[in-house]
Amino acid sequence: MGYGQADQTDREMMALALQQARIGLDGGGVPVGAVLAAGAEVIAAGHNERVQRGDPVAHGEISCLRNAGRRASYLDTTLAQTFPGDLGFLSDRGVEIVLLDDEGCMAAMQEFQRRYPEIWSEDIGGR
Numbered sequence: 659m660g661y662g663q664a665d666q667t668d669r670e671m672m673a674l675a676l677q678q679a680r681i682g683l684d685g686g687g688v689p690v691g692a693v694l695a696a697g698a699e700v701i702a703a704g705h706n707e708r709v710q711r712g713d714p715v716a717h718g719e720i721s722c723l724r725n726a727g728r729r730a731s732y733l734d735t736t737l738a739q740t741f742p743g744d745l746g747f748l749s750d751r752g753v754e755i756v757l758l759d760d761e762g763c764m765a766a767m768q769e770f771q772r773r774y775p776e777i778w779s780e781d782i783g784g785r
Contacts, residue, residue, distance in 0.1 A: 662756040667698050669758065671738040676762050678705040678718065685710050688777065689766040690718035693738045694726050701735065702726035709777055 671693045678691025682705035690706040704721030708714060719737060729735075745755055771778045 662754045664756050664758050667695075668736075668738070668756050670698070671695050671700070671736065672758050672760055672763070674700065674703060675718075675738040676760065676766065678703050678722075679763065679766050682706045682710075682718070683766055683770055683773075686774065686777075688718075689770045692718040692722035694722050695736050695738065696734055701729075 675691040675693045678693065679689040680691070682691065683689035685707075687709035688706040691703070692705070693703045694701040702722050702725040704718055704723070704725045706718040707716040707721055710716075722737065749755055
């Protein structure tokens, strides 16, 4: 599976997604944030709210898409997130994947594991 190269816009969007992840972590939840963008234009942002809302489908990406509202098309948009999903599923369908291996993102997830080990086990670690 090949990955694309990160550019400045990718890094800026990841920084915004990380801000969303920190909001989730500071609220006692899973630190996964997402940003939907068209180039450098932010369409919407969101973060994981599964713990805070008791909602099993309130993943960061889903919250972001809900905040974006209806769109006629998602062509030429990017969804930046701070925790990898099923990358093979995406790449098999022609989605370009850019992995940043962002140290801030990794630090947020490690902090989450330390602060909330029971939620980590329930939500991610027990898979």
